[in-house]
Amino acid sequence: xxxxxxxxxxxxxxxxxxxxxxxxxxxxxxxxxxxxxxxxxxxxxxxxxxxxxxxxxxxxxxxxxxxxxxxxxxxxxxxxxxxxxxxxxxxxxxxxxxxxxxxxxxxxxxxxxxxxxxxxxxxxxxxxxxxxxxxxxxxxxxxxxxxxxxxxxxxxxxxxxxxxxxxxxxxxxxxxxxxxxxxxxxxxxxxxxxxxxxxxxxxxxxxxxxxxxxxxxxxxxxxxxxxxxxxxxxxxxxxxxxxxxxxxxxxxxxxxxxxxxxxxxxxxxxxxxxxxxxxxxxxxxxxxxxxxxxxxxxxxxxxxxxxxxxxxxxxxxxxxxxxxxxxxxxxxxxxxxxxxxxxxxxxxxxxxxxxxxxxxxxxxxxxxxxxxxxxxxxxxxxxxxxxxxxxxxxxxxxxxxxxxxxxxxxxxxxxxxxxxxxxxxxxxxxxxxxxxxxxxxxxxxxxxxx
Ligand SMILES: *Cc1c(COP(=O)(O)O)cnc(C)c1O
Numbered sequence: 001x002x003x004x005x006x007x008x009x010x011x012x013x014x015x016x017x018x019x020x021x022x023x024x025x026x027x028x029x030x031x032x033x034x035x036x037x038x039x040x041x042x043x044x045x046x047x048x049x050x051x052x053x054x055x056x057x058x059x060x061x062x063x064x065x066x067x068x069x070x071x072x073x074x075x076x077x078x079x080x081x082x083x084x085x086x087x088x089x090x091x092x093x094x095x096x097x098x099x100x101x102x103x104x105x106x107x108x109x110x111x112x113x114x115x116x117x118x119x120x121x122x123x124x125x126x127x128x129x130x131x132x133x134x135x136x137x138x139x140x141x142x143x144x145x146x147x148x149x150x151x152x153x154x155x156x157x158x159x160x161x162x163x164x165x166x167x168x169x170x171x172x173x174x175x176x177x178x179x180x181x182x183x184x185x186x187x188x189x190x191x192x193x194x195x196x197x198x199x200x201x202x203x204x205x206x207x208x209x210x211x212x213x214x215x216x217x218x219x220x221x222x223x224x225x226x227x228x229x230x231x232x233x234x235x236x237x238x239x240x241x242x243x244x245x246x247x248x249x250x251x252x253x254x255x256x257x258x259x260x261x262x263x264x265x266x267x268x269x270x271x272x273x274x275x276x277x278x279x280x281x282x283x284x285x286x287x288x289x290x291x292x293x294x295x296x297x298x299x300x301x302x303x304x305x306x307x308x309x310x311x312x313x314x315x316x317x318x319x320x321x322x323x324x325x326x327x328x329x330x331x332x333x334x335x336x337x338x339x340x341x342x343x344x345x346x347x348x349x350x351x352x353x354x355x356x357x358x359x360x361x362x363x364x365x366x367x368x369x370x371x372x373x374x375x376x377x378x379x380x381x382x383x384x385x386x387x388x389x390x391x392x393x394x395x396x397x398x399x400x401x402x403x404x405x406x407x408x409x410x411x412x413x414x415x416x417x418x419x420x421x422x423x424x425x426x427x428x429x430x431x432x433x434x435x436x437x438x439x440x441x442x443x444x445x446x447x448x449x450x
Contacts, residue, residue: 004029004041028407033060036425036432038412046412047432051425053414054226054258056289058338059427065288068334072327081109081324089324092333096297099267099336101276104297108316109324113257113283114151116294117219120253120279121155122318123298124217127251127305130314135213139250142174143207143218145181149227150219150255150281159219162227177211179204179218181225182233185370185381186389193234201240212248217279219253222269223374226258229419230372230379239273251278251302257294261285262339262426264375265349278302288335289425293328348426351433352376355422358437365441367398367448378422382444392418401447402440409439420444 005027014022028046032039036059038046048056058065072088079086093107108123110116121142128139144150144159151157152165158173160166161181180188180203189199208215222238225231238254245252254277259269263285266272270280279302283294308314322328338344352375362368362380369383382398384390392398399415406413415421422436444450 035059035061036428044410046407046410047436048425049406049411049413049436050421050423051285052289054263054423055284055287056425057261057285057335057427058288058342058344059425060289062288062335062338062427064338064341065290065331065334068330069290069327072330076326078322078325078327080321082319086324086326086329088326088329088333092329092336093295095333095336096282096295100280100297101268101270103276103299104280105300106298106303108296108298109329110294110296110320111292111322111325111328112151112294113255113281114153114156115320116257116281116283116296117150117159117253117255118153118155119296119318120219120255120281121159121217123279123296123302123306123316124251124253126316127302128216130305130308138214139216141177141211141214141216143177143179143204143211143215143250145179145220145225147181147183147225147228147231148219148221149225150221151257165227177207177215179207181228181231182237183228183231184234185372198234198237198240201237201244204241205244208244208248208250212250215248215250217251217253218245219255222254222256222259222275223264223272224259224269224377226377227416229381229416230374230377230421232372232374236273238270238275242273242275242277245278253277253279253281255281257281257283259377261288261335262345262348262375263377263423265345265352266375267339267345269374286335287328287331288338290331290335291325291328292322293325293332344426348376351426351428351430354430355433355437358433361437362441362444365444365448366450367444376422376424376426376428379416380420380422380440380444382418382420382448394418398447402443405443405447406439409435409443411436411439413440 008027009023029041030038031041038048128136146161148161150159154173157169180200182200256268260282278299280297287293306314306316359371367382369381372379384392399418403413403415
């Protein structure tokens with residue numbers, strides 16, 4: 001029999017991975033998924049504590065989604081959206097418009113989050129270039145936040161504010177205007193919410209006052225800056241950012257790739273603050289974690305900016321081979337049915353509360369600096385010294401060691417630096433949460449030597 005781990009070490013190049021380090025180990029090869037568990041080729045079971053990199057919603061083998069994919073496969077796997085339409089993509093677009101914040105009326109399909117962001121950027125840019133008001137053509141720049149993560153393609157990297165991922169590519173990409181985020185645990189102004197009055201928003205306000213006339217769009221992850229370490233934007237931040245964009249006549253692009261589809265306890269995070277963006281990107285949970293699928297939703301105003309006689313060349317010159325893939329759209333439609341039939345959002349809210357209570361038990365561990373949670377998105381920042389909030393030395397790889405240790409307890413996690421991320425499937429159960437948090441407590445204690 002082929003030795004798959006050995007073959008992997010010889011042939012694959014894994015994403016976001018130091019392959020030298022990888023090749024010193026032996027990969028866990030996943031063979032099957034069962035509910036919220038992954039099972040490897042040696043028969044070991046692991047709770048999928050990060051929803052397979054934040055994509056899975058209802059478990060790995062949900063019968064309704066599997067059936068929808070099978071049924072669609074018997075009819076059509078894929079046909080192009082260039083010059084043709086297909087059934088599942090139409091039905092899904094209509095359903096998404098019903099569910100999305102009011103005012104988003106058009107759906108442009110693609111197949112991953114980075115690409116959905118590229119599309120939003122190009123749409124916003126082209127929208128202003130063909131705007132009837134001449135002055136609007138000066139709107140060529142984008143505002144993004146510190147700590148932002150919007151994907152790995154070059155436009156998305158231009159927006160990116162995670163030094164370790166993005167710095168090397170700076171010479172290659174356009175220069176974004178950078179506004180403060182809200183890393184309240186390490187507030188650069190030394191203030192505390194809510195007394196601070198969300199002082200950090202003045203940075204965005206100031207940028208828009210100075211550059212507003214040249215800004216095409218402000219791009220934000222709503223409520224949770226996920227890849228930055230599950231940083232939480234304080235309540236009211238998004239709503240006020242929306243108001244600032246409106247006042248300065250610029251577009252707001254909300255990137256719901258990580259937060260969308262129930263992760264925060266609402267279908268979309270924007271809903272918590274009653275915000276409608278001009279463009280919204282979705283991916284990750286969109287197909288419940290079964291197939292690659294993404295979309296960029298826009299207002300009718302943006303859409304109409306691209307209408308005109310063919311000879312005027314105002315159409316959006318962009319498309320992908322797999323846009324509106326029939327199998328992925330069928331999976332997504334089935335997932336949206338599951339949300340209704342199984343009252344998924346209620347379950348998420350219940351499990352979020354249960355998780356919050358269990359996480360309290362981690363506070364007794366001296367290395368636990370801060371616990372950040374929004375719905376079923378959790379970041380636990382580990383620190384060397386809780387009193388001074390002094391971080392661990394990155395070279396110690398404390399986060400990675402904790403996540404390796406917890407595998408022995410049958411749990412898969414992946415950290416963001418020294419922040420342990422918990423993002424279980426929406427279908428996570430009480431007992432699974434208990435096991436997850438208990439095992440984590442043991443591993444943090446063991447790795448940090450307490
Ligand atoms: C993961 C992520 C992306 C990129 O999505 P991919 O499908 O990995 O390209 C974009 N934006 C946010 C907020 C994300 O979390």
